[in-house]
Amino acid sequence: MSNYLKHLTLARVAAPLIKSKFSFHLAGSKTLAQKLINNEVKLVGIAPPKGDPSWDWHEEKTLEDPENSLQEQSIFKFELADGTEEIAAAPKQRGSSEIKFSKFGDKMVEIPVVLKELIQEKLKGQTLEKVREDALRIFASNRSLNETKAVVQPEEPEKRYGHKRPPLNASVPHALSYGPPETIAYLAGLMPSTYATLYRVFSEIRVRDSRFKPTRVLDFGTGPGTSLWALGEVWDSDQLKYFRGVDLSESMLEVANEFAKSFGQRKERFDCKIRFDRHFSFIPGEANYDLVIASHVFSEYPSDALRIKALETLWEQCGNTLVLIERGTPKGYHIMNQARELLKSCESHIMGPCAQDKGCPLANTSKFCHFQQQLQRPRFMMDVKGSKSNQEFANYSYIILRKGPRPTLPQKITDTLSYEQSSYHWGRIVDKPSKRGKHIKLNTCSPDGVLFEDSAITKAQGDQIFRDARKASWGDLFPHKAKTSPKLHFPSSFIRRSK
DSSP, rough: OOEEEOEEESSSSTTTTSSSOOEEEEEHHHHHHHHHTTTOOOEEEOOOOTTHHHHHOOGGGGSSSHHOOOOTOEEEEEEOTTTTTTEEEEOOOSSSSGGTOOOOSSEOOOOOEEEEEHHHHHTOOOHHHHHHHHHHHHHHHHHHHHSSSSOOOOOOHHHHTSSOOOOTOOOOOOOOOOOHHHHHHHHHHHHHHHHHHHHHHHHHHHHHHHTTSSSSSEEOTTTTTTHHHHHHHHOGGGGGGGEEEEOHHHHHHHHHHHHHHHHHHTTSSOOEEEEESSSOOTTTOOEEEEEEEEESSSOOOOHHHHHHHHHHHHHEEEEEEEEEEEESHHHHHHHHHHHHHHHTTTEEEEESSSSSSOOOOTTSSSSOOOOOEEEEOOOOHHHHHHHHHSSEEEEEEEEEESSSSSOOOOOSOOHHHHHHGGGGGEEESSOOOEOOOSEEEEEEEOOTEEEEEEEEGGGGGGGHHHHHHHHOOOOOOSSSSOOOOOOEOOOOOHHHHOO
């Protein structure tokens, strides 16, 4: 009467058969699979696994939310066009339930098509040689601002080196003033990688707090308004009511205003006030932003004192979440750690990347906390960089600070909210996993403020845990404990207390 199909794979592809984002591929029944694709059959029931004492088909209302009705090896009943029925069983869950709350964003990020077309339009009439020359000056400036070797002060190069040129390993830190040529070069050579890191960090906030939807946003150092486009891709831009970008460059702000017009035209109903300012001044009634962003801007500050003052001002304007992103260099990590220590005394907690609010275990070591985001280079970016590869890995350091106490660990995990709260107490993978045949080695920063190096996850710990480890990537959270952890690094504050 009905054909019991044992092999069923659920894929994240939108399909009208189930109102959640699932489609079905049924091995062993090409006919039924094709009918599912062609939308010729409909789902009429979901039942618990066969043999369950409470065996019974769910009522029609459960079909409105089948994702929450799914159990391991649940049974699905389909009705064909001729009135006959087909029954299919969902497969055994291969990974743990926590895994979807520990991975963020896409493995490969690509800038939106509309934004790509806008940049290509700005590049028309520009010679590749000139754009490449300006881009190289920007890259040299970024390297000088993030230099970790001996630095030559601008006022004393002759004093240290006479009339000879300084050695190659020394450089003068200098921040460029972005005029029209530099702005064009930034669009072609740097904006896609900045977008990719913003997209990755915003995706983490969305996954770990599904209730948070920013309506008022402040972007300090907005450039051409890159964060606005990342916000629109991660969250529904309909709920965004006010966006304010601040940048010193008039040329950058002109491009930001021009691009923002196309951003608002993407949807029929877009009710958001977008404003770009050259100076960051307090506007009565416009404080208390849901989300405050400072991306790749603090490294250009000449001193820690100015950086701390700006950070304090941003924290005063922040009502919920503060996001700081810098390049993945020792200096970028130093800026993140500086913000962490400065705001430790405030009533706040760290959402990411840290799993705790104590000192960083890497603070007094030769290592520094940073991550990578893979992006697909557009053709114009490949041309400017003179590369044949359409892939790039953007290194970045970041920190997500939120006001209020850290969420407590729930006693029982039953729903999405409890998983989100639990993720605040999971370790973070801080380096590329070493994946072997029967074990995987991870470097994780634990909720206790301890860095575990070469932590081994083996098959003996269970199929789901081992699969989670095999699918884990640098920057993911990891909810499981390792079988062995031979090397430990403690934060300096912990060491001082223990003496």
